[in-house]
Amino acid sequence: MLSIVKMSTKVAICLFRNDLRYHDNEILALAHKSADFVLPLYCFDSRHFEGTHHYKFPKTGAFRTQFLLESVEDLRKTLVKHGSNLMIFHGKPEEAIFKVFKSLAGSKLTLVLQTEVTKEEMDVEKCLQKICQETRASYINIWGSTLYHKGDLPFQINHVPDSYTGFRKDVEEKLRIRPEITMPDKMKPVPTLAPEISWGNLPTIEGLNSTKPIPCLSSAFPFNGGETAALQRLKSYLWDTNAVAQYKETRNGLIGTEYSTKFSPWLAHGCLSPRRIHWELEKYELQRTKNQSTYWVRFELLWRDYFKFVSMKYGDRIFYPNGMKGKRQQWKKDMELFKAWQMGRTGVPFVDANMRELLATGWMSNRGRQNVASFLVKDLLLDWRLGAEWFESLLLDHDVCSNYGNWNYVAGIGNDPRENRKFNMIKQSMDYDLEGNYIRMWVPELKEIPGSKIHSPWMLSSGALSAAKIRLGDNYPNPVVVAPEWSRHQKGAKEVGRGNPKGGSQRGIDFYFKNPGSQK
Numbered sequence: 001m002l003s004i005v006k007m008s009t010k011v012a013i014c015l016f017r018n019d020l021r022y023h024d025n026e027i028l029a030l031a032h033k034s035a036d037f038v039l040p041l042y043c044f045d046s047r048h049f050e051g052t053h054h055y056k057f058p059k060t061g062a063f064r065t066q067f068l069l070e071s072v073e074d075l076r077k078t079l080v081k082h083g084s085n086l087m088i089f090h091g092k093p094e095e096a097i098f099k100v101f102k103s104l105a106g107s108k109l110t111l112v113l114q115t116e117v118t119k120e121e122m123d124v125e126k127c128l129q130k131i132c133q134e135t136r137a138s139y140i141n142i143w144g145s146t147l148y149h150k151g152d153l154p155f156q157i158n159h160v161p162d163s164y165t166g167f168r169k170d171v172e173e174k175l176r177i178r179p180e181i182t183m184p185d186k187m188k189p190v191p192t193l194a195p196e197i198s199w200g201n202l203p204t205i206e207g208l209n210s211t212k213p214i215p216c217l218s219s220a221f222p223f224n225g226g227e228t229a230a231l232q233r234l235k236s237y238l239w240d241t242n243a244v245a246q247y248k249e250t251r252n253g254l255i256g257t258e259y260s261t262k263f264s265p266w267l268a269h270g271c272l273s274p275r276r277i278h279w280e281l282e283k284y285e286l287q288r289t290k291n292q293s294t295y296w297v298r299f300e301l302l303w304r305d306y307f308k309f310v311s312m313k314y315g316d317r318i319f320y321p322n323g324m325k326g327k328r329q330q331w332k333k334d335m336e337l338f339k340a341w342q343m344g345r346t347g348v349p350f351v352d353a354n355m356r357e358l359l360a361t362g363w364m365s366n367r368g369r370q371n372v373a374s375f376l377v378k379d380l381l382l383d384w385r386l387g388a389e390w391f392e393s394l395l396l397d398h399d400v401c402s403n404y405g406n407w408n409y410v411a412g413i414g415n416d417p418r419e420n421r422k423f424n425m426i427k428q429s430m431d432y433d434l435e436g437n438y439i440r441m442w443v444p445e446l447k448e449i450p451g452s453k454i455h456s457p458w459m460l461s462s463g464a465l466s467a468a469k470i471r472l473g474d475n476y477p478n479p480v481v482v483a484p485e486w487s488r489h490q491k492g493a494k495e496v497g498r499g500n501p502k503g504g505s506q507r508g509i510d511f512y513f514k515n516p517g518s519q520k
């Protein structure tokens with residue numbers, strides 16, 4: 001421990017952000033290598049707990065707040081095991097760094113952090129850089145968080161291909177994934193600070209403007225935050241259950257923990273390095289199975305990289321109403337309709353089931369996200385930012401680039417090469433939840449409707465409705481919209497078994513609204 005700070009003493013301050021892990025962590029490794037003392041620091045930034053940009057939903061909802069708290073707590077324990085510690089500061093990083101620098105005045109200071117690519121995060125970086133300049137401290141920002149390193153890309157950021165396939169082919173052909181960063185067993189010691197600066201306690205969830213979420217037994221993500229849980233999940237999905245060997249066939253599932261990797265919340269908080277996933281998959285492929293599924297995990301992970309690089313290319317445009325493409329579009333802001341979507345009360349069972357799962361757990365499958373997003377923008381014609389900000393508030397795995405990139409894509413203002421793609425809710429729900437078990441899990445009002453008839457209760461006769469104890473417009477809403485293309489699939493719905501996709505006819509109007517006022 002350092003008691004008297006000497007001019008020649010080098011102290012590195014590692015500011016953790018979305019990189020809450022010890023393994024494969026370049027900021028920690030660099031600080032350890034280049035300084036005599038290392039001070040790891042995390043700030044609970046009050047700005048992250050305010051409202052979203054336009055619609056003022058809580059920016060970090062209860063599930064993610066809880067996950068973040070668990071992740072920071074776990075990081076502190078891990079750092080202590082490696083001979084270090086984590087200072088926890090309640091407030092803006094700019095304020096924390098200023099205080100810490102003051103306390104360490106006299107030594108050679110370096111601030112090391114992982115760089116981010118979107119405006120709010122970059123604004124913080126600019127302020128920190130300014131503080132470093134003013135105090136003559138060194139400032140080092142390091143690229144992290146992606147599978148492929150930005151510095152290895154075969155094109156300049158402003159030439160990132162506008163189609164995912166073009167990007168993927170180029171990257172897969174020309175690049176190699178870098179090895180993980182080797183971490184020391186024992187970190188350099190922490191410096192001694194002025195007595196007025198403490199190591200800080202973990203805040204309570206209430207202290208972060210939230211309340212403890214109620215655990216939900218049906219959650220597809222019943223896991224904790226933090227690196228320890230992330231590495232356990234990686235081990236279990238690959239080595240314990242071999243679920244990864246069926247990933248490609250199961251990834252569109254809706255129920256349970258094993259249909260997809262569930263890595264995203266840990267990736268979003270940086271508790272899990274994508275490179276660790278890759279290198280662990282390499283081992284798995286050598287020792288167990290190498291197939292389409294093991295490749296496909298990387299294929300999907302590359303989408304995450306893609307949205308990060310695309311966000312760098314288009315900057316703030318990913319947040320604009322007309323998106324990256326700048327495609328002019330009129331978006332509606334009907335808050336009654338939005339509320340029906342938000343609360344899972346649209347009267348369209350597949351949409352409602354997914355929205356209720358999100359509300360109750362902070363999680364929704366990729367299949368669900370594609371559908372509810374398409375429904376919001378293509379069926380309800382609502383402002384896509386309502387959806388994006390609601391996801392930002394609730395998702396356990398919220399990642400600015402993946403969330404806004406995917407919303408741009410679904411809204412047809414991003415980089416989907418298929419213009420005007422629109423999901424057919426009834427076809428999708430029959431394809432992915434044929435027997436309606438997922439709907440029954442989240443929309444119990446409909447549980448008595450047999451088989452695939454559950455997908456469109458408004459098509460049932462009054463006798464069938466009363467047999468199933470449904471009173472449409474009363475204990476379950478009438479649909480807020482019925483798209484003409486649904487009729488082909490509704491008519492094919494059977495008590496049990498696949499619907500006939502060829503049956504029925506398509507009407508010539510886009511959609512019509514049914515009794516929006518009757519929702520409850």
Ligand SMILES: Cc1cc2nc3c(=O)[nH]c(=O)nc-3n(C[C@H](O)[C@H](O)[C@H](O)COP(=O)(O)OP(=O)(O)OC[C@H]3O[C@@H](n4cnc5c(N)ncnc54)[C@H](O)[C@@H]3O)c2cc1C
Nearest residue numbers: 260261262263264300301304366369370398399402403406
């Ligand atoms: C409207 C919308 C919003 C989304 N918002 C987010 C978000 O905020 N954060 C987020 O991580 N993902 C987001 N996704 C992408 C995707 O739905 C989730 O990554 C995925 O469901 C997470 O589950 P998993 O880890 O089991 O994924 P798996 O199917 O197991 O995939 C493995 C990993 O690949 C990455 N991945 C897979 N699909 C995508 C994709 N379409 N875009 C980017 N990365 C992908 C994720 O890191 C994921 O963990 C969004 C998708 C849509 C349609």
